[in-house]
Amino acid sequence: MLTIIPNKEEFVLDVHNRLSEVYGAGISFHDLDPLSELVTTLLSHRTKNRDSAHAFQNLRNTFGSWENVRDADTDAIMAQLKPCTWPEQKAPRVKEVLRLITEKLGKLDLDFIGDIDVPTARQWLEELPGVGPKSSAAVISFSTLRGKALPVDSHHFRVAVRLGIIENKIGEGKANRVLENLLPPNFTAKQVFDHHQVMMRHGQKVCFHYKPNCAACVLLDLCPTGQSLVTVKSN
Numbered sequence: 273m274l275t276i277i278p279n280k281e282e283f284v285l286d287v288h289n290r291l292s293e294v295y296g297a298g299i300s301f302h303d304l305d306p307l308s309e310l311v312t313t314l315l316s317h318r319t320k321n322r323d324s325a326h327a328f329q330n331l332r333n334t335f336g337s338w339e340n341v342r343d344a345d346t347d348a349i350m351a352q353l354k355p356c357t358w359p360e361q362k363a364p365r366v367k368e369v370l371r372l373i374t375e376k377l378g379k380l381d382l383d384f385i386g387d388i389d390v391p392t393a394r395q396w397l398e399e400l401p402g403v404g405p406k407s408s409a410a411v412i413s414f415s416t417l418r419g420k421a422l423p424v425d426s427h428h429f430r431v432a433v434r435l436g437i438i439e440n441k442i443g444e445g446k447a448n449r450v451l452e453n454l455l456p457p458n459f460t461a462k463q464v465f466d467h468h469q470v471m472m473r474h475g476q477k478v479c480f481h482y483k484p485n486c487a488a489c490v491l492l493d494l495c496p497t498g499q500s501l502v503t504v505k506s507n
């Protein structure tokens with residue numbers, strides 16, 4: 273039977289607590305500086321983590337510094353991005369973003385972001401080409417900045433929609449701020465980071481794009497989609 277929860281904030285907290293019980297152990301922050309984290313987010317679009325990590329390592333091993341990537345031929349960058357989807361688009365994008373950061377700041381370094389407030393930092397980042405809300409939140413949250421911002425990827429988004437927390441029509445971009453505002457205001461940066469991690473893992477391991485495994489889901493009694501899928505199956 274579907275549990276009625278009085279408001280969305282409590283519902284989201286219940287989801288967070290249940291998923292943290294399942295996936296919470298051992299989630300740790302990344303250890304990349306903000307600029308390196310930005311490059312990983314540019315490589316990660318519609319690419320498996322393993323493949324974007326491979327391409328990122330190729331760039332580091334081949335060029336040695338982000339200044340050298342910025343100054344390299346696009347074809348040479350593209351050759352190192354072969355493990356990713358769309359290296360022909362990502363190579364010029366990475367080069368252009370590195371060039372623009374240098375032009376704006378006079379150097380290739382994003383550590384200043386740690387000295388400004390999160391909304392201002394996200395706005396600054398989102399003015400760069402190819403950097404949307406998910407990427408700006410990832411730079412703030414995943415990097416050594418350890419800031420408070422909620423990235424929402426396709427797995428996280430799918431789980432939130434199926435649970436009825438947000439509507440599909442809102443889109444992944446806008447979902448970042450909407451979902452972040454539903455988290456308890458006293459959540460620490462680490463708890464916000466963990467929330468994304470557990471929602472993403474649930475999408476990867478149980479709430480699959482095709483054929484979600486609702487029978488094995490700890491959220492089934494909360495989930496209108498799961499309830500309807502299980503009902504259809506049993507009829």
Ligand code: SF4
Pocket residue numbers: 431434435478479480484485486487489490491492495496497498499
């Ligand atoms: S019950 Fe099914 S649809 Fe709902 S969150 Fe779980 S796996 Fe996804």
